[in-house]
Amino acid sequence: MKPAVIFDLDGTLADTSGDLIAAANHCFRGLGLGDLLDPAQDAATALKGGRAMLTLGFSRVEGFGKEEVDRQYPVLLAAYAQAIDTHTVLYPGAMAAVERLLSGGYAVGIATNKPEGLAEQLMTSLGVRDAFASLIGADTLPVRKPDPEHHFEAVRRAGGDIGRSLLVGDTATDRNTSRNAGVPSVLVTFGPGRDEVLGLEAEATIDSYDELDSVVARLIG
Structure with missing residues:
Protein backbone atom coordinates (compact mmCIF):
# COMPACT_ATOMS: atom_id res chain seq x y z
CA MET A 1 0.00 0.00 0.00
CA THR A 16 -14.11 29.05 1.80
CA SER A 17 -14.70 31.70 4.45
CA GLY A 18 -16.35 34.29 2.19
CA ASP A 19 -19.09 31.99 0.97
CA LEU A 20 -19.63 30.50 4.42
CA ILE A 21 -20.05 33.93 6.00
CA ALA A 22 -22.42 34.97 3.21
CA ALA A 23 -24.59 31.94 4.00
CA ALA A 24 -24.63 32.77 7.71
CA ASN A 25 -25.51 36.39 7.02
CA HIS A 26 -28.38 35.15 4.83
CA CYS A 27 -29.80 33.53 7.97
CA PHE A 28 -29.36 36.64 10.06
CA ARG A 29 -30.99 38.88 7.44
CA GLY A 30 -33.93 36.49 7.31
CA LEU A 31 -34.48 37.20 11.01
CA GLY A 32 -34.24 40.95 10.46
CA LEU A 33 -30.84 41.20 12.12
CA GLY A 34 -28.75 42.35 9.18
CA ASP A 35 -25.23 41.09 8.49
CA LEU A 36 -23.82 40.08 11.87
CA LEU A 37 -20.55 38.64 10.56
CA ASP A 38 -17.70 40.40 8.78
CA PRO A 39 -15.93 38.48 5.98
CA ALA A 40 -12.49 39.68 7.07
CA GLN A 41 -12.70 39.85 10.84
CA ASP A 42 -14.67 36.62 11.27
CA ALA A 43 -12.90 34.45 8.68
CA ALA A 44 -11.28 32.20 11.30
CA THR A 45 -14.67 31.38 12.84
CA ALA A 46 -16.12 30.66 9.40
CA LEU A 47 -13.55 27.91 8.89
CA LYS A 48 -14.75 26.22 12.09
CA GLY A 49 -18.14 25.51 10.54
CA GLY A 50 -21.72 26.67 10.25
CA ARG A 51 -22.75 26.26 13.85
CA ALA A 52 -19.72 28.23 15.04
CA MET A 53 -20.66 31.11 12.73
CA LEU A 54 -24.28 31.12 13.85
CA THR A 55 -23.25 31.00 17.51
CA LEU A 56 -20.87 33.94 17.05
CA GLY A 57 -23.44 36.01 15.19
CA PHE A 58 -26.19 35.41 17.74
CA SER A 59 -23.78 36.30 20.55
CA ARG A 60 -23.79 39.84 19.17
CA VAL A 61 -27.53 40.34 19.64
CA GLU A 62 -30.05 39.66 22.38
CA GLY A 63 -32.64 36.92 22.51
CA PHE A 64 -31.16 34.11 20.43
CA GLY A 65 -29.73 30.88 21.82
CA LYS A 66 -28.82 27.34 20.85
CA GLU A 67 -32.35 26.53 19.70
CA GLU A 68 -32.11 29.22 17.03
CA VAL A 69 -28.70 27.91 15.98
CA ASP A 70 -30.31 24.51 15.45
CA ARG A 71 -33.21 26.02 13.50
CA GLN A 72 -31.00 28.13 11.27
CA TYR A 73 -28.34 25.51 10.54
CA PRO A 74 -30.29 23.80 7.70
CA VAL A 75 -31.18 27.26 6.33
CA LEU A 76 -27.48 28.07 6.26
CA LEU A 77 -26.62 24.83 4.46
CA ALA A 78 -29.28 25.45 1.82
CA ALA A 79 -28.06 29.00 1.23
CA TYR A 80 -24.46 27.81 1.03
CA ALA A 81 -25.32 25.13 -1.52
CA GLN A 82 -26.88 27.80 -3.75
CA ALA A 83 -23.71 29.95 -3.77
CA ILE A 84 -20.88 27.61 -2.82
CA ASP A 85 -18.07 28.98 -4.96
CA THR A 86 -18.78 32.69 -5.44
CA HIS A 87 -15.82 33.79 -3.30
Missing part, protein backbone atom coordinates in the same frame (compact mmCIF):
# COMPACT_ATOMS: atom_id res chain seq x y z
CA LYS A 2 1.03 3.57 -0.63
CA PRO A 3 1.94 6.17 1.98
CA ALA A 4 -1.03 8.53 2.28
CA VAL A 5 -1.52 12.26 2.66
CA ILE A 6 -5.03 13.27 3.76
CA PHE A 7 -6.13 16.90 3.50
CA ASP A 8 -8.69 18.90 5.39
CA LEU A 9 -10.71 21.12 3.03
CA ASP A 10 -11.88 24.42 4.54
CA GLY A 11 -8.92 26.60 5.46
CA THR A 12 -6.44 24.02 4.18
CA LEU A 13 -7.04 23.35 0.49
CA ALA A 14 -9.38 26.30 -0.08
CA ASP A 15 -10.36 29.58 1.52
CA THR A 88 -14.02 30.49 -2.65
CA VAL A 89 -10.50 30.04 -4.03
CA LEU A 90 -7.95 27.27 -3.74
CA TYR A 91 -4.87 28.34 -1.82
CA PRO A 92 -1.83 29.11 -3.98
CA GLY A 93 0.15 26.00 -4.82
CA ALA A 94 -2.34 23.58 -3.25
CA MET A 95 -3.13 21.57 -6.35
CA ALA A 96 0.44 21.69 -7.64
CA ALA A 97 1.47 20.10 -4.33
CA VAL A 98 -1.23 17.45 -4.69
CA GLU A 99 -0.04 16.64 -8.21
CA ARG A 100 3.53 16.28 -6.99
CA LEU A 101 2.39 13.87 -4.28
CA LEU A 102 0.48 11.79 -6.81
CA SER A 103 3.48 11.72 -9.12
CA GLY A 104 5.61 10.63 -6.16
CA GLY A 105 3.43 7.59 -5.50
CA TYR A 106 1.41 8.86 -2.55
CA ALA A 107 -2.28 8.14 -2.01
CA VAL A 108 -4.18 11.41 -1.56
CA GLY A 109 -7.60 11.99 -0.01
CA ILE A 110 -9.78 14.44 1.89
CA ALA A 111 -11.18 14.26 5.43
CA THR A 112 -13.47 17.21 6.14
CA ASN A 113 -16.17 18.09 8.63
CA LYS A 114 -18.11 19.77 5.83
CA PRO A 115 -21.15 17.62 4.89
CA GLU A 116 -20.10 15.16 2.20
CA GLY A 117 -22.57 16.38 -0.42
CA LEU A 118 -21.40 19.97 -0.08
CA ALA A 119 -17.74 18.93 -0.16
CA GLU A 120 -18.34 16.90 -3.31
CA GLN A 121 -20.23 19.81 -4.88
CA LEU A 122 -17.48 22.30 -4.06
CA MET A 123 -14.54 20.20 -5.21
CA THR A 124 -16.36 19.32 -8.43
CA SER A 125 -17.23 22.95 -9.04
CA LEU A 126 -13.60 23.93 -8.53
CA GLY A 127 -12.60 21.27 -11.06
CA VAL A 128 -10.30 19.32 -8.74
CA ARG A 129 -12.39 16.45 -7.34
CA ASP A 130 -10.73 13.82 -9.51
CA ALA A 131 -7.32 14.49 -7.96
CA PHE A 132 -8.45 12.92 -4.66
CA ALA A 133 -9.02 9.19 -4.34
CA SER A 134 -11.26 9.59 -1.27
CA LEU A 135 -13.50 12.21 0.28
CA ILE A 136 -14.91 11.62 3.76
CA GLY A 137 -17.35 14.27 4.98
CA ALA A 138 -18.98 15.03 8.31
CA ASP A 139 -21.89 12.71 7.60
CA THR A 140 -20.13 9.95 5.64
CA LEU A 141 -19.56 7.85 8.77
CA PRO A 142 -21.27 7.67 12.17
CA VAL A 143 -18.26 9.65 13.49
CA ARG A 144 -16.40 12.74 12.38
CA LYS A 145 -13.13 14.45 13.18
CA PRO A 146 -11.50 14.38 15.72
CA ASP A 147 -12.51 10.71 15.84
CA PRO A 148 -9.55 8.84 14.30
CA GLU A 149 -11.81 6.57 12.25
CA HIS A 150 -12.59 9.57 10.06
CA HIS A 151 -8.92 9.75 9.09
CA PHE A 152 -8.50 6.00 8.88
CA GLU A 153 -11.38 5.62 6.43
CA ALA A 154 -10.06 8.43 4.24
CA VAL A 155 -6.74 6.57 4.06
CA ARG A 156 -8.40 3.20 3.35
CA ARG A 157 -10.60 4.53 0.57
CA ALA A 158 -7.59 6.22 -1.01
CA GLY A 159 -5.72 2.91 -1.03
CA GLY A 160 -3.16 4.08 1.49
CA ASP A 161 -1.26 2.68 4.45
CA ILE A 162 -2.58 4.03 7.76
CA GLY A 163 0.79 3.40 9.40
CA ARG A 164 2.45 5.70 6.86
CA SER A 165 -0.13 8.47 6.69
CA LEU A 166 -0.47 12.03 7.85
CA LEU A 167 -3.14 14.73 8.00
CA VAL A 168 -2.72 18.21 6.57
CA GLY A 169 -5.03 20.68 8.31
CA ASP A 170 -5.41 24.08 9.90
CA THR A 171 -7.23 23.76 13.24
CA ALA A 172 -7.14 22.11 16.64
CA THR A 173 -9.68 19.61 15.31
CA ASP A 174 -7.17 18.44 12.72
CA ARG A 175 -4.36 18.34 15.27
CA ASN A 176 -6.52 16.31 17.65
CA THR A 177 -7.59 13.95 14.88
CA SER A 178 -4.01 13.13 14.00
CA ARG A 179 -3.08 12.75 17.65
CA ASN A 180 -6.00 10.37 18.24
CA ALA A 181 -5.01 8.43 15.11
CA GLY A 182 -1.37 8.19 16.14
CA VAL A 183 -0.17 9.85 12.94
CA PRO A 184 1.67 13.12 12.25
CA SER A 185 -0.10 16.37 11.49
CA VAL A 186 1.07 19.14 9.21
CA LEU A 187 -0.75 22.41 9.85
CA VAL A 188 -0.86 25.28 7.38
CA THR A 189 -0.19 28.76 8.73
CA PHE A 190 -1.43 30.87 5.80
CA GLY A 191 -5.09 30.91 6.89
CA PRO A 192 -6.69 33.42 9.26
CA GLY A 193 -5.80 31.45 12.41
CA ARG A 194 -1.98 31.57 12.16
CA ASP A 195 -1.26 32.37 15.81
CA GLU A 196 -3.57 29.62 17.04
CA VAL A 197 -2.04 27.11 14.62
CA LEU A 198 1.49 27.80 15.81
CA GLY A 199 0.44 27.00 19.37
CA LEU A 200 -0.96 23.55 18.56
CA GLU A 201 2.40 21.71 18.61
CA ALA A 202 1.93 19.89 15.34
CA GLU A 203 4.72 17.70 14.01
CA ALA A 204 5.21 20.34 11.31
CA THR A 205 3.79 23.61 10.03
CA ILE A 206 4.10 25.06 6.56
CA ASP A 207 3.87 28.68 5.43
CA SER A 208 3.48 27.66 1.78
CA TYR A 209 2.57 24.55 -0.18
CA ASP A 210 6.07 24.73 -1.66
CA GLU A 211 7.26 23.33 1.68
CA LEU A 212 4.95 20.31 1.78
CA ASP A 213 7.04 17.85 -0.24
CA SER A 214 10.05 17.89 2.05
CA VAL A 215 7.90 17.78 5.19
CA VAL A 216 5.94 14.75 3.93
CA ALA A 217 9.16 12.96 2.96
CA ARG A 218 10.61 13.61 6.41
CA LEU A 219 7.52 12.47 8.34
CA ILE A 220 6.34 9.40 6.42
CA GLY A 221 8.97 8.77 3.77
Whole structure:
Protein backbone atom coordinates (compact mmCIF):
# COMPACT_ATOMS: atom_id res chain seq x y z
CA MET A 1 0.00 0.00 0.00
CA LYS A 2 1.03 3.57 -0.63
CA PRO A 3 1.94 6.17 1.98
CA ALA A 4 -1.03 8.53 2.28
CA VAL A 5 -1.52 12.26 2.66
CA ILE A 6 -5.03 13.27 3.76
CA PHE A 7 -6.13 16.90 3.50
CA ASP A 8 -8.69 18.90 5.39
CA LEU A 9 -10.71 21.12 3.03
CA ASP A 10 -11.88 24.42 4.54
CA GLY A 11 -8.92 26.60 5.46
CA THR A 12 -6.44 24.02 4.18
CA LEU A 13 -7.04 23.35 0.49
CA ALA A 14 -9.38 26.30 -0.08
CA ASP A 15 -10.36 29.58 1.52
CA THR A 16 -14.11 29.05 1.80
CA SER A 17 -14.70 31.70 4.45
CA GLY A 18 -16.35 34.29 2.19
CA ASP A 19 -19.09 31.99 0.97
CA LEU A 20 -19.63 30.50 4.42
CA ILE A 21 -20.05 33.93 6.00
CA ALA A 22 -22.42 34.97 3.21
CA ALA A 23 -24.59 31.94 4.00
CA ALA A 24 -24.63 32.77 7.71
CA ASN A 25 -25.51 36.39 7.02
CA HIS A 26 -28.38 35.15 4.83
CA CYS A 27 -29.80 33.53 7.97
CA PHE A 28 -29.36 36.64 10.06
CA ARG A 29 -30.99 38.88 7.44
CA GLY A 30 -33.93 36.49 7.31
CA LEU A 31 -34.48 37.20 11.01
CA GLY A 32 -34.24 40.95 10.46
CA LEU A 33 -30.84 41.20 12.12
CA GLY A 34 -28.75 42.35 9.18
CA ASP A 35 -25.23 41.09 8.49
CA LEU A 36 -23.82 40.08 11.87
CA LEU A 37 -20.55 38.64 10.56
CA ASP A 38 -17.70 40.40 8.78
CA PRO A 39 -15.93 38.48 5.98
CA ALA A 40 -12.49 39.68 7.07
CA GLN A 41 -12.70 39.85 10.84
CA ASP A 42 -14.67 36.62 11.27
CA ALA A 43 -12.90 34.45 8.68
CA ALA A 44 -11.28 32.20 11.30
CA THR A 45 -14.67 31.38 12.84
CA ALA A 46 -16.12 30.66 9.40
CA LEU A 47 -13.55 27.91 8.89
CA LYS A 48 -14.75 26.22 12.09
CA GLY A 49 -18.14 25.51 10.54
CA GLY A 50 -21.72 26.67 10.25
CA ARG A 51 -22.75 26.26 13.85
CA ALA A 52 -19.72 28.23 15.04
CA MET A 53 -20.66 31.11 12.73
CA LEU A 54 -24.28 31.12 13.85
CA THR A 55 -23.25 31.00 17.51
CA LEU A 56 -20.87 33.94 17.05
CA GLY A 57 -23.44 36.01 15.19
CA PHE A 58 -26.19 35.41 17.74
CA SER A 59 -23.78 36.30 20.55
CA ARG A 60 -23.79 39.84 19.17
CA VAL A 61 -27.53 40.34 19.64
CA GLU A 62 -30.05 39.66 22.38
CA GLY A 63 -32.64 36.92 22.51
CA PHE A 64 -31.16 34.11 20.43
CA GLY A 65 -29.73 30.88 21.82
CA LYS A 66 -28.82 27.34 20.85
CA GLU A 67 -32.35 26.53 19.70
CA GLU A 68 -32.11 29.22 17.03
CA VAL A 69 -28.70 27.91 15.98
CA ASP A 70 -30.31 24.51 15.45
CA ARG A 71 -33.21 26.02 13.50
CA GLN A 72 -31.00 28.13 11.27
CA TYR A 73 -28.34 25.51 10.54
CA PRO A 74 -30.29 23.80 7.70
CA VAL A 75 -31.18 27.26 6.33
CA LEU A 76 -27.48 28.07 6.26
CA LEU A 77 -26.62 24.83 4.46
CA ALA A 78 -29.28 25.45 1.82
CA ALA A 79 -28.06 29.00 1.23
CA TYR A 80 -24.46 27.81 1.03
CA ALA A 81 -25.32 25.13 -1.52
CA GLN A 82 -26.88 27.80 -3.75
CA ALA A 83 -23.71 29.95 -3.77
CA ILE A 84 -20.88 27.61 -2.82
CA ASP A 85 -18.07 28.98 -4.96
CA THR A 86 -18.78 32.69 -5.44
CA HIS A 87 -15.82 33.79 -3.30
CA THR A 88 -14.02 30.49 -2.65
CA VAL A 89 -10.50 30.04 -4.03
CA LEU A 90 -7.95 27.27 -3.74
CA TYR A 91 -4.87 28.34 -1.82
CA PRO A 92 -1.83 29.11 -3.98
CA GLY A 93 0.15 26.00 -4.82
CA ALA A 94 -2.34 23.58 -3.25
CA MET A 95 -3.13 21.57 -6.35
CA ALA A 96 0.44 21.69 -7.64
CA ALA A 97 1.47 20.10 -4.33
CA VAL A 98 -1.23 17.45 -4.69
CA GLU A 99 -0.04 16.64 -8.21
CA ARG A 100 3.53 16.28 -6.99
CA LEU A 101 2.39 13.87 -4.28
CA LEU A 102 0.48 11.79 -6.81
CA SER A 103 3.48 11.72 -9.12
CA GLY A 104 5.61 10.63 -6.16
CA GLY A 105 3.43 7.59 -5.50
CA TYR A 106 1.41 8.86 -2.55
CA ALA A 107 -2.28 8.14 -2.01
CA VAL A 108 -4.18 11.41 -1.56
CA GLY A 109 -7.60 11.99 -0.01
CA ILE A 110 -9.78 14.44 1.89
CA ALA A 111 -11.18 14.26 5.43
CA THR A 112 -13.47 17.21 6.14
CA ASN A 113 -16.17 18.09 8.63
CA LYS A 114 -18.11 19.77 5.83
CA PRO A 115 -21.15 17.62 4.89
CA GLU A 116 -20.10 15.16 2.20
CA GLY A 117 -22.57 16.38 -0.42
CA LEU A 118 -21.40 19.97 -0.08
CA ALA A 119 -17.74 18.93 -0.16
CA GLU A 120 -18.34 16.90 -3.31
CA GLN A 121 -20.23 19.81 -4.88
CA LEU A 122 -17.48 22.30 -4.06
CA MET A 123 -14.54 20.20 -5.21
CA THR A 124 -16.36 19.32 -8.43
CA SER A 125 -17.23 22.95 -9.04
CA LEU A 126 -13.60 23.93 -8.53
CA GLY A 127 -12.60 21.27 -11.06
CA VAL A 128 -10.30 19.32 -8.74
CA ARG A 129 -12.39 16.45 -7.34
CA ASP A 130 -10.73 13.82 -9.51
CA ALA A 131 -7.32 14.49 -7.96
CA PHE A 132 -8.45 12.92 -4.66
CA ALA A 133 -9.02 9.19 -4.34
CA SER A 134 -11.26 9.59 -1.27
CA LEU A 135 -13.50 12.21 0.28
CA ILE A 136 -14.91 11.62 3.76
CA GLY A 137 -17.35 14.27 4.98
CA ALA A 138 -18.98 15.03 8.31
CA ASP A 139 -21.89 12.71 7.60
CA THR A 140 -20.13 9.95 5.64
CA LEU A 141 -19.56 7.85 8.77
CA PRO A 142 -21.27 7.67 12.17
CA VAL A 143 -18.26 9.65 13.49
CA ARG A 144 -16.40 12.74 12.38
CA LYS A 145 -13.13 14.45 13.18
CA PRO A 146 -11.50 14.38 15.72
CA ASP A 147 -12.51 10.71 15.84
CA PRO A 148 -9.55 8.84 14.30
CA GLU A 149 -11.81 6.57 12.25
CA HIS A 150 -12.59 9.57 10.06
CA HIS A 151 -8.92 9.75 9.09
CA PHE A 152 -8.50 6.00 8.88
CA GLU A 153 -11.38 5.62 6.43
CA ALA A 154 -10.06 8.43 4.24
CA VAL A 155 -6.74 6.57 4.06
CA ARG A 156 -8.40 3.20 3.35
CA ARG A 157 -10.60 4.53 0.57
CA ALA A 158 -7.59 6.22 -1.01
CA GLY A 159 -5.72 2.91 -1.03
CA GLY A 160 -3.16 4.08 1.49
CA ASP A 161 -1.26 2.68 4.45
CA ILE A 162 -2.58 4.03 7.76
CA GLY A 163 0.79 3.40 9.40
CA ARG A 164 2.45 5.70 6.86
CA SER A 165 -0.13 8.47 6.69
CA LEU A 166 -0.47 12.03 7.85
CA LEU A 167 -3.14 14.73 8.00
CA VAL A 168 -2.72 18.21 6.57
CA GLY A 169 -5.03 20.68 8.31
CA ASP A 170 -5.41 24.08 9.90
CA THR A 171 -7.23 23.76 13.24
CA ALA A 172 -7.14 22.11 16.64
CA THR A 173 -9.68 19.61 15.31
CA ASP A 174 -7.17 18.44 12.72
CA ARG A 175 -4.36 18.34 15.27
CA ASN A 176 -6.52 16.31 17.65
CA THR A 177 -7.59 13.95 14.88
CA SER A 178 -4.01 13.13 14.00
CA ARG A 179 -3.08 12.75 17.65
CA ASN A 180 -6.00 10.37 18.24
CA ALA A 181 -5.01 8.43 15.11
CA GLY A 182 -1.37 8.19 16.14
CA VAL A 183 -0.17 9.85 12.94
CA PRO A 184 1.67 13.12 12.25
CA SER A 185 -0.10 16.37 11.49
CA VAL A 186 1.07 19.14 9.21
CA LEU A 187 -0.75 22.41 9.85
CA VAL A 188 -0.86 25.28 7.38
CA THR A 189 -0.19 28.76 8.73
CA PHE A 190 -1.43 30.87 5.80
CA GLY A 191 -5.09 30.91 6.89
CA PRO A 192 -6.69 33.42 9.26
CA GLY A 193 -5.80 31.45 12.41
CA ARG A 194 -1.98 31.57 12.16
CA ASP A 195 -1.26 32.37 15.81
CA GLU A 196 -3.57 29.62 17.04
CA VAL A 197 -2.04 27.11 14.62
CA LEU A 198 1.49 27.80 15.81
CA GLY A 199 0.44 27.00 19.37
CA LEU A 200 -0.96 23.55 18.56
CA GLU A 201 2.40 21.71 18.61
CA ALA A 202 1.93 19.89 15.34
CA GLU A 203 4.72 17.70 14.01
CA ALA A 204 5.21 20.34 11.31
CA THR A 205 3.79 23.61 10.03
CA ILE A 206 4.10 25.06 6.56
CA ASP A 207 3.87 28.68 5.43
CA SER A 208 3.48 27.66 1.78
CA TYR A 209 2.57 24.55 -0.18
CA ASP A 210 6.07 24.73 -1.66
CA GLU A 211 7.26 23.33 1.68
CA LEU A 212 4.95 20.31 1.78
CA ASP A 213 7.04 17.85 -0.24
CA SER A 214 10.05 17.89 2.05
CA VAL A 215 7.90 17.78 5.19
CA VAL A 216 5.94 14.75 3.93
CA ALA A 217 9.16 12.96 2.96
CA ARG A 218 10.61 13.61 6.41
CA LEU A 219 7.52 12.47 8.34
CA ILE A 220 6.34 9.40 6.42
CA GLY A 221 8.97 8.77 3.77
